[in-house]
Structure formats: structure tokens, C-alpha cells
Amino acid sequence: MLTSKTFIKKTKTGKILKIVREHYLRDDITCGVESCRECDGPHTLEAASTSPSEMCQGEHLLCPDTNVILHQIDVIEDHRIRNVIILQTVLEEVRHRSIPIYKRLRDILCNPDKHFYSFCNEFNKHTYVEREAGESSNDRNDRAIREAVKWYNKHLQTSRQIQTLLLTNDADNRKKALDQGIQSYTIHQYVRSLKDGKDLVDRLSLSGSKVFSGDKVQYPEHLPLSAIQKGLKTGKYLQGKFMASRENYTEANVSVADQEKMIFIQGLQNLNRAVHDDIVAIEMLKEEDWTCPSSVILVHTEEKDDTDEEEEKENLEKKRRKVPKELRQPTGKVVGIIKRNWRQYCGMLQPSIIKQATRHLVVTADKRIPKIRIETRQAADLMGQRIVVAIDNWPRTSRYPQGHFVRKLGNVGDKETENEVLLLEHDIPHAGFSEAVLNCLPTLPWEITKEDMERREDFRDLDICSVDPPGCTDIDDALHCRDLPNGNLEVGVHIADVSHFIRPGTAIDKEAERRGTTVYLTDKRIDMVPELLSSNLCSLRSNVERFAFSVIWEITNDAEIVKARYAKSVIKSKAALTYAEAQMRIDDPSMTDAVTKSLRNLNRLAKILKKKRMEKGALTLASNEVRFHIDSETHDPIDVETKQIRETNSMVEEFMLLANVSTAQKTLQEFPDCSCLRRHPCPPPSNFDPLIKAAQSKGFRIDVSSGKALADSLERAVLPDDPYFNVMLRIMTTRCMAQAVYFCSGMLPPSEYIHYGLAAEIYTHFTSPIRRYSDIIVHRLLAVCIGADASYPELTDKYKTQAVCNNLNYRHKMAQYAGRASVNLHTHIFFKNRHVDNEGYVLFVRKNALQVLIPKYGLEATLYLDSKTVTFEYDEQEHTQTCGEKVFRVFDRVIVQLTIDQSNLQHLKLQTKLVEPKIEGFSVPPSTPSETSDEPPLKKKKKT
């Protein structure tokens, strides 16, 4: 069965080595065709008796080459393309050239409805070909593919007449194939011949076959990879991640691996066709050519689209001359692309002037992505719809990248469509749970068995209650507190035992790991685990028995912890309260039941704990969080309010922090190498510059030397006549912070474990396993620590844990962005039919605009100062804008009018107009009786 064949390969690893590897050729690899009598084994291919194609009448199988897969994966994924042989040669080449496409291809291979079969031609003794002298590896692979197709044709001849078609867009390859008697077509020919595939044609990628020229823009050529690698080694070029600016489409930053400061890039020529998220090679410009961001918010408007190149250059020149030396930033230009990170983008067709045109521009929803040129015949149909497109290439003669249409999402403005866009743009897995996942759920009615009780501690008689925001259905924490005979208190935090239901390695576990977190949109929740668990079996609702993972402390009356212990338990919550209800119980002296008593004790302890934490230097940060009141029928927002903060919020938070820190210590002690922790790195001092400057303008000094110093100086910076000043400072501080991230303890030195914001040496997430996957890992670790559960291989593998952490960090960031985008969306809907005047504060002063914060809606609006009648003078040093008598500074109070600009449907814009202070020719008269809010501004502590 084994025939051995060795081949010789030379590789370079510093030195030149001769590597000899064995290569076994086998005769037991089956063809995978159903009707084949010779081969048994899996039959995934079934040639249908009726051919879907007009061109090829008989039964046939398809065999695409590597480039067809790489460029046309969108078409290949379509359900009409079936019965395809994926050769091992092709699979390996795809794997080397594009991991995302490889993943998609693998998913197709797993899908039984697609009838895709991967044929290991390299290991088959009939189809293996040796590389000939002087033959390039590409040519060898092409030959291997042809050889495999030829074998298939010969092999299937004996049983039934089944043709195998080679799909390749390489003319040379096609010619060679025809010479050998292999039927061969381009993918374009084949798709056009499909009987029901007219719309599939639109999805074909252009793959360089047609280049739109005629644009005035000509980009410099990209360097080949070999030249880039050489340059990287000598230090001539730098490698980094390209991050386009949201505010200005001609600017971008590149974060270079080991440099703290980002490299700035300006001008379309210098950006040189790099797209957001690409890995690029850059070359630094000469120091006298360095510039700085134009701090002008340049809106990508229709008129500016085809800005003349010369004009642009001139502008650039002008700007550069203006840039004073001290403001110049390290500036570079893109010389080559190391790796494209293109994904699919949501967008809308830009209306074309010519009616019957087939070439269209798609304006993407993400402002950092350029417009994409596509070819479609269904333009009329797609107008006013949200669509998904993919980029294929970006030739140097084209102003915009070229792409193709993938699918449509729905009408613009529909809440459903907009939500879909939001989820797609933030890469949030939001499809329903698969059958395999749902099969992992316990069957109803679910009951606690005797064995369960034996293994768990019985806390059903304790007076446990939960405190959550109103309308919360996924309750994952509950508390209790009772007196101990020795005068101390016993406090218990009970967390839903999700890891009991989600066993490692099951489909539900994998899905939860992929999703990473539950995503909360304003009107929708995308669950991490199916609803049965999140809202029922795991949710610690009142008066039902539920499994919990409990942390029990013995605490003295001064909130000193005597000891902590952990246990899997069964609890029965006595009450599921909202923050307001809990607050009422505490404040109402007539209530003396056990739950209320324990709440009072908890509240008292929480205050002491909080004070201790503050003394250690924990920061109280502020951010604006708002709640929409949603109309029950139209689901449109009818009112907005900022979230209220009560003592009880802080009470729950304090104990959650305590539980998190305790578990972090326990798991780290037991698993120093593979604990899943959360850290919040110290931000570099330069991050605080804007904050220090802003505070200085009001005469306060902010000390950022340590967390404690910062907290203290924030505490001192209070203006008695402007209560909102301090809140704004705290909002600004939040913006200076680095992101908190999950990590695996074995991957970093212990000195980097710290959590800056909470002033904790170590920290983790333990208390919300229903909505965060990290907590599930921590639960499992802790369960192993106390001997309640067995460990499994992946749990103790630090690389796997770190990989999971990386995914979680990404998902969390995306979930946050999506949440914000959803609030934005609702703000737009809310202001659609409203004209309101509001009080606001200047948060930042820019070159042509003021960034105004409106506390009532927790909204940041941009007030453009580009009036034709009056001129504003911008002072770059002091950050002020002056118009005649009026001077605008940071923290100034203004009154603005908010409306929605509906001229561009894709990006509904919130338009801000100045009402007060009055500037002749610029400000607008107040609308209707101006409703200024008297409500005291509320601050919300930042959730960490």
C-alpha cells in the first residue's frame, strides 16, 4: 500500500540547507463520486442527471484552479455551484495565499449540500507529478491540476460518462488542457452558461480582466514583496498596520510594531491605494517634508470626489508650508502592500448620472473605506438599498478600488436593514444558533437531580436577592449577607453556573467562544448563548432553584476580609430587584425583612470598600450613557434620558469587583501559567496632553504621574459655578485611557498584570458568564481549583488561552463599537422630526469646527464654523476660535440647535447650529420656547 518516494527541497533559513522529506504515494485515495463502482469511501460528489449549464450538456464535475478560488470565492460559495473537486494542490496554494479564503473554502467543504470533495492528488500515485528541471512551481502545480483532471476523466469513463471540466482563467493553461483533450472553460464562461444564474454574473470578480482607465489619478507602482523584504531588513522601510482616518479621507496613520508613536501619512499619492487594516510597508519622508493632521474635518462630499490632482498637490504644498516645525509629526508614504486585509463591506450605490450605466460607485458605510467601483446591471433595483460588496483589486490607474456586488440587505432606513449593516460592519456573528448548538441544550422540563444536590452546597434557605437594571432577563449575579455568631458578617456573591451547561468542546461551547460576548444594541440583544440558557436556566430569577457558583467571604464590620471560599451551589433567589427597588427598600425604614436587612449591610460594606479602593488610587471616570424610551408599536425612540446612578449600582459593582479580584488571585495561585486575567495598562504620559492643556486653561493642574495622583487632581478640579466641568474632565480622562484587555497569565511578566483604572494588582472577569465567554473560562479554572470539575487539555494550554483572549478582545471592542453605533442610529431617528435647542459644552476646538457635548442626550455633536458671511480665527496654540468679540474656548457653554440633514441617505448627519451666543449672520434664532434642561447633569462611573 505504501510506495515511497523522496524528493529534495532546498530552503533558506539563514543558511542553505538541503532538506529531504519523504513523500508517500498511495493507491487508496478514492474519487468521491457516487456512481463510481471502483471506489468506496465517502461519496460526496453526485453528478446530477440534468446539467445546470447550457454549455456542457452532459453530467459533469468542476475542477477550479487556485486563482479561480482566490478571486471568485463569492461565486463558488453560491448554492448553484455544486459538485466541485477541490484538489489538494489547490487547497494548499489557497492556504498559503489567503487564510480567510482558505477558511471559507473549508466551510464549503464541510457543507454536505454543496457536494464539494477534496481530492488528495499529491498523495495519489496516479496523479502525482514530479517537478521538472527548470519548471517553476506554478507551472508544476498547473500541470498537477491538469493531470488530476485527466485522471478523473479516465477513471470515470469506465463506470459512466461523466465529464470533468477544468475551470481556469489562465489562457495558457486552458490551451495546454485542450491539447491534452481536457474540457476547459473560464469561470466567466461557465457562470454565464448557467441556466438560472443570470444574477451570479454580477458577483464575478473582475480580477484584472478589465481596468477602468481614464481617471486622472495615477498611483505610484507598489514595490514587489522581495524588494520590500530587503528594505525591511536594511531599515529603509517599516512594516505597520494601516489605519485610515475617520475624519479625513486623505490622511492615515500607520502603527509600526515596536514604535510607540504612529507614523502619519497624508495625501492620496502617499496613501497609495492602501485600505484600512492592510499591512503595509512605508518609507519615511525627509524631515522637512513632515506634516501634521490638518485638524480640519474634511467631509467626503460629492463635489470633492474628483478633486484635481494638481489642485490637491497645491493644497498639500500650501498646508505644508504652513506647518510650523514644532507641530510636525513623523510622516511617511506607503511603498508597498505586505498583506491585504480586505473583507466584505456594506455600502450604497451612488446615483449615477447616466441612466443605463453598468459601472457604479459604492459609498461604503465605514468612512475609512474608500468608495468601491462595481459593475452591475441591476443598478435600478439596487438604488436606495444597502448592499454588500467586496474589493477585488486596485489598479494604479484607477482612482477607486474595483469590486463586485455580493448581496443586498434591504431598504435604507429600515431599522432591520440598518441593524444588519451595523452588525455586519462590526463583524458580529448574529445568525441564529445552528441545530448542532441547540442540540446541546438540556431538555425541558429541566430538574435538579439528587446527584446534583450531592455535589453542590445547598444555599436555598439563604436570603439571596439580585439587583439589576429594569427589564433585565439575563440575571447572572445575586447577593446575600448575614450575621455570623462571632460578630463578623458572611457575604456571598452567587454567579450563574453557566459552565455546568456549556461543556468544553461541544458545539455550543465553540459557538459561545466564537461570539465571545453578548452584544447589546438599543433595541436588540444578540445572545452569546441560546435564550433557553441566557434568560431561563442560567438566569438567577426569583423563587426558582438555580445552579450557582458562589464566592463566600467572612468579612469584619470594617470590611476586612477574614477568609474567602468558593463552592458550586444551589440557590433560590428571594427577590429579583431593580436598582430603584433596592434603593427604596434600603431607604424605607419601615421595611425590616431579611432581604432588606442584608441589602443595608451590603450597602454599608460597599461604601467602606469603595473608599478603600479610592484611597488606593482607583479612578472614577465618566462617560455618557443614555437610555431611549422606545415606542411600543413603531419601535421608534420617543424620548432619551441619561442613565441614573444610584447607591445600589455602586453596591453591586463593589461586590462584583471583590469577587473578580478574589477569583483572579485564586486561579493565578493554582494556574500561574494559564489563568485568564484582565489587565488595563498604564497609559503613556503623552496620552494625557490634551487633558492637561484643557485643565490648564481653567487654571487647574492635573498630575498624571500615578493613578492616585490623577484621581486626586481630578477630585480637586471643581468649578463651583459649573458643576459639569468636572464631569467633562472625567470624560476627557476616559478618552486618554488605554483599552483594558484579556490575556493569559503565562504570556506576560507579572509586573504587567496590573489594572490601572481599578488600581488592582490583578483582575479578571468572573461575574457575568451569561454574556461573556472569558467568565466561562474563569469558572472552569476555578472549578478545577476547588476540585468541582475536571480539567481538559485546552484549559491548561497557554497558547490556546491566549488565542481565545485575543478573539475576546476583538469581539468586545467590536461589541462596544456596535453599541455606540446603535445609539447613534437611534439618535438620528429620534431627531428626524425634531428641532430642539439644547445646552452644550465645548469639548474640543478644531480648525474649522467645535466639538460640542450635549449632556442631556449624552451626545457629541460637531458644530462647523464654515460660514460664508462671518470669519472665525483659529488660534492653534490656545485652542480658541474667535469671531469678532466672541471667543470660543474649551468648556464654554453654548446653546445649539439639532436637526437631521437628510441630503445624504447613507450617512444621516446630525446638523448642529449655533443659537447662543448670538453671532450675526451665523447663529440661528431659537426654535420654539427653548427648552433648556434644568436637570442636574449626572455622571456615570465607567464600567470596567
Place this chain on the structure above:
Amino acid sequence: MAGLELLSDQGFRIDGRRSHELRKIQCKLGVFSQADGSAYVEQGNTKVLAAVYGPHEIRGSRSKLLQDKVLVNCQYSMATFSTSERKRRPRGDRKSQEMTMHLQQTFNAAILTSLHPRSQIDIFVEVLQSDGGNYCASVNAATLAVIDAGIPMKDYVCACSASYLGDSPIVDINYLEESSGSPEITVAVLPKSEQIVFLEMNGRLHEDNLSKVVDMAVKGCKDVYGVLDRTVREHVSQVGSSLET
């Protein structure tokens, strides 16, 4: 860009084997006439020569003499040309010393040592080409050489390595699989009684998976035994027929 895929979705390893398949084994007995016993074993690209001298009187220091059993003296060395980069020292480095000790332990357990008290058996092993599984090939070659020398043993000693990739065990790992960072388990067994005489593990493996990998390795040893036994029988019948004429 992407690293090597050691085990594909279709269940093939990098060299075209399935996870339970051994590399091709070729072996030969009696390759030298000067030594009392000798053998040559190829396991894929790993090639090993073994020579056995003895039992004979203790050579060198008499202090090594054992009153009740034979002294098994091993020497493991790797030819300077056995690896893709030329080796500096063929023997005497830490790795070779360790390997020597391991061989000694293995054969002390397999040879009926009490039959030759106060004498010595020398086993010399030379790796000519190395492509993973050096210990296994050395043990297998030495077994054949000891048989060739006519020294009584409890049973053949067969060795085989195994590893764990993704979520399945793989047997008889080559250099590429060895150096990928996955755990490596090496087992030497007496195949008839299934007694393990030697077991070593490198790298980390979760205990849940240990038995799966060990079972795989033991099964590999039995397959090796089949090949070795066939060779020995062929060799003996050949020698026998040449004596008749």
C-alpha cells in the same frame, strides 16, 4: 505565510501517511562479519547501524564487573553527516550520553542478564541518517543485532514514538513532526507480553490524552515487531539453507 499543516482535514500527514501508519521499515541482519552480531535498519529516512560484541570478558576497569549478571555496555553515536547541518561531535555530547543510558536501561531489561555473570556485552549504535525517531530505530536495530549475535533475550524489544496533533494521536513521527513542538512519547515494549520496558515523554500533554497516545505507540511497536520478526525468520532460513549446501 501559513505554517505547515501537519495533519490535513482529509486525515493525511505531511508526508502522505495516515495517522496510524508507520514509515516504511527495511532491515537486514548480519551486515558485518567482524562483529558477533550486526543489523541495519531504515525507518523512512532514519538509518541506523548496530553492532554487538560479546558476551566476553570485562574490558577496561574491572571495577565495572558484576558478580551476578552481565554488564550491558552501550554506545550511541550519530555520524557527522547524519543531519542536514554537519554535526561537530559524533558522540559524547549530552544528548548522546542520555541516549546511551536509555539504550542501556532498555537492554538490561530485555537481555537475560543472569545467564552470563562476570562478563560484558557491547552494543554499538551508529545513526547514519537522522529524520526523527532515532531512539526507536536504534532500539530496533540493536534488537536485531543482539538476535544476530545469538544472545538470549526475553523477547524482541521494539520501540516506537507517537505524538498528539489537534485531537488525534499519530504514530512514528518524523523529524518535522518532532520539531513542531507537539508532545513526543517514546515507548519500548516486549511485544508478546506487552510489557513496557521504557517510556519517555517530551513536551506537555494533558493526562486525558496520555492513554490514547501510549496505546497508539504500543500498537506501533507491535507493527514494528511484525516486520522485525519476518526479517529474522527470512534471515535464519537463508542462513540455514546456505549451511545445508
